Amino acid sequence: MxxxxxxxxxxxxxxxxxxxxxxxxxxxxxxxxxxxxxxxxxxxxxxxxxxxxxxxxxxxxxxxxxxxxxxxxxxxxxxxxxxxxxxxxxxxxxxxxxxxxxxxxxxxxxxxxxxVPLPNRFGPAVAAFERLRSQGRAGAVAHCQFRLVNGPPQRYAAEGVAWVVDPAIGGGGALRNLGIHGVDAALGLATGGLGLKAVSIKNRIHRALVEDHALLMLEDAAGALFVVEAGYTFASMRPGGDFEWRIVSENATLIDFGDRAICATLDDGAIVDLPIELPATRYRLCMTDTLDRLARKVPPATSIDDYVAAMSLIDTAYEKAGR
The missing domain is CATH 3.40.50.720 (NAD(P)-binding Rossmann-like Domain)
Structure with missing residues (x-):
């Protein structure tokens, strides 16, 4: 193509x-x-x-x-x-x-x-959970945690895109920019709607115009709990930061640390390492899937509807935090 x-x-x-x-x-x-x-x-x-x-x-x-x-x-x-x-x-x-x-x-x-390229939809924990679910082996989701904490906001000035941390342009800080990946993951795994139980949005370190740390607690219609953490508080400008995608269901625990991932299942007692693709290169998986779907004339895995849904939930979090 x-x-x-x-x-x-x-x-x-x-x-x-x-x-x-x-x-x-x-x-x-x-x-x-x-x-x-x-x-x-x-x-x-x-x-x-x-x-x-x-x-x-x-x-x-x-x-x-x-x-x-x-x-x-x-x-x-x-x-x-x-x-x-x-x-x-x-x-x-x-x-x-x-x-x-x-x-x-x-x-x-x-x-x-x-x-809309939200590449962590193609991360190893999410992909393995979807395989288990398709086999009828996952069971109901119990709780999940999605953490994406990168280095300080100065990283964007260094990249020549300082507007990312201007709230009038970027629309928010770490939650809007990074937390949207976790919010999208929660929306993708939730049963029914997601309600916002608690929120913390603060400038904990950098005192910038936008928040440098955010924590959301969400609950779906079935009672599953989702925690989303996003920040610019990792003490390094190097790529990677502090990353963890954790999915816990009745039969499985899946954890993606970015550079390694595991899957444990109760029904067979196995704990296995999952094939890994680093977060920075998961765009390869996202692009491959997108072009394949385009060739087959089927809708994208992550659409602009999904993007709007995540943005709307983040709006609710900002409103609840009074920001």
Missing amino acids: KIVLAGSSHWHADMHLDAAHRCGAEIAGIWDEDAEHARAFAMRHHLPFIADFTEILSSPPDVVLLMGHPSTVPARARAVIEAGIPLILEKPAASSTGALTALRDLARQYQAFVS
Whole structure:
């Protein structure tokens, strides 16, 4: 498939490029609002450079991966959807849930393929739990914990995207940016709706305009408990941080530490290591699945509807915390 990477200055651009190469996609072009950045990125990777966004719409690829500043992404996403081009929409795609909801409604109107890359949906613990569930071996979910704590907010200034920690642009702090992965995981595993039981959203260390730590406690209609923790409080600028995805059900305990993962099952007494893909390279799994679904003309695993649902729950958490 031919894919255009639109938004080379996004901090995930290199991850998406790696993912596209790994799944055999053809990179049809590189574009960015900063034309010189896109030109340099394209030259560095020996790829075609696209100067004008309208070129993408007039000579459409099989799919556009759109990423960039939340103030301009919605209009460009709208143009891609209205042109009938399948879209992979990187977050943050808007500064508010309202703006994102309008985009979701447009996608529904056009019956558009809009995939949102939330790669931890393809992590080893989630994948192994889904296999057990399909075999009838998982049992009911009891409790889960999703922790994603990275280094300080200065990391985004170093990446040239300081707007991520401007609440008027990014729409929030660690919860909105990182916690959305855990909230999406909880929504994907919950039975019925999720209720917010408790929330803590604080500037514990960095005193930035946005929170550097958030903790949510959620409960689903069946009584399963979900804890989501997100932060910019890990004491290192190196990738990885403090990561743990834990799923506990009647018959299974699955734990993903990022660089290793295990699965224990009561019915056979086994504790096994799971095949691992590092969080930074799980975009490979996400991209492979997305392009496969696009080829088969079936909906994406994570859609803009899922994105809006996670954003809405985070809005509720901010409101409860009085932020």
